[in-house]
Amino acid sequence: MRTAVVDRPIDVAALVAEVTAAHNGALSLFIGTVRDVNDGRAVEAIEYNAYAPMAEREMGEIASEAAAQFGTTQIVIEHRTGYVALGQASVAIAVAHARRAPAMDASRWIIEQLKVRVPIWKREHYVDGTREWTGQTS
């Protein structure tokens, strides 16, 4: 298990390699990416701001809870901070498991928990030059 708040692009292939192990039969990766439109407004980039030590503690706790609940320790979670361009990953969750259903259930549970518990905020920068702290999206 590893969780991190990072200020550089997330290396998806490295995350996949990190959770790969010969006793696993399934790997589920979820990536949240920056969309070009939110609530009908044209977005240029999103700036993520974290309360880093608490965010890392909370992400670690989510990973530990997922490990206990779904039965795997092959879990890596990374969340970006700073400016993230359109199409780039803001968060990535990789879970490997012996079987596919718990691998997929775990990655879903983790992103849902992350979105309600981890102290990270985003400010959308719009094409029209304005910017705004925005709430959670689905």
Next chain:
Amino acid sequence: MRTAVVDRPIDVAALVAEVTAAHNGALSLFIGTVRDVNDGRAVEAIEYNAYAPMAEREMGEIASEAAAQFGTTQIVIEHRTGYVALGQASVAIAVAHARRAPAMDASRWIIEQLKVRVPIWKREHYVDGTREWTGQTS
């Protein structure tokens, strides 16, 4: 959308890049990997055999059905044939979508459909030198 039966390692980072687009907010990747143990027997590698033209047709149909059902055309499915070593990917499904729930639902639906519809078989090669065509695993 793209689906393929391939006889070389699956490039996960390329699949992720292929479905990435600025209008998506979520990307779900599922990877099936070769396990070192099945039914208590030590596995050395799995040999995948496909009825390739039908497998590609059926995978294409699954992708089209998923596109209609979940509302995205950012779907790529690749399945390996030939010998696949422990820990390596036998199948990879990448789905990107504006929102996370349908991205995850779609990749799950696709792997479940693939496992019951696509004419691909596997022969497990055991550490003890024996080998056997085996049925579907979870």
Next chain:
Amino acid sequence: MNLDVLLFASYADAIGAPAVRVSVPDDARVADVVLAVRALSAGATLPERPLVAVNHRYAKPDQLVKPTDEVALIPPVAGG
């Protein structure tokens, strides 16, 4: 008519070949092709009602078969 029927995986191993030629009536249906394959040497080791594909699509037992069709017996699939 004569038909080449494709075999895969455990079915190919059971028959000892990746394809077999069978002779069936001109108005044969999928079920008749299966009967003809099962009448071959070692054919009875195949299930009585295997899945059959015609031109890369799953076919029902009563589907008519033409000489130009690509017919295949499909063992239980195990991809993923």
Next chain:
Amino acid sequence: MNLDVLLFASYADAIGAPAVRVSVPDDARVADVVLAVRALSAGATLPERPLVAVNHRYAKPDQLVKPTDEVALIPPVAGG
């Protein structure tokens, strides 16, 4: 005692600073710290019951606060 309270995102913008110093009784609880922050200039623009973290964990309003605690007001989170 004096306490530095961390602010983030929209709360930091509302107050105009990433942290503020408040003075609270020695037996203060989380709710008292919130009251003290909201009594500052522009503090009333914050919600009456914001989420609060003490030493990187979410804390209930009745939790006692020590001078060495790291206290932070947590706007609605929006990660992912």
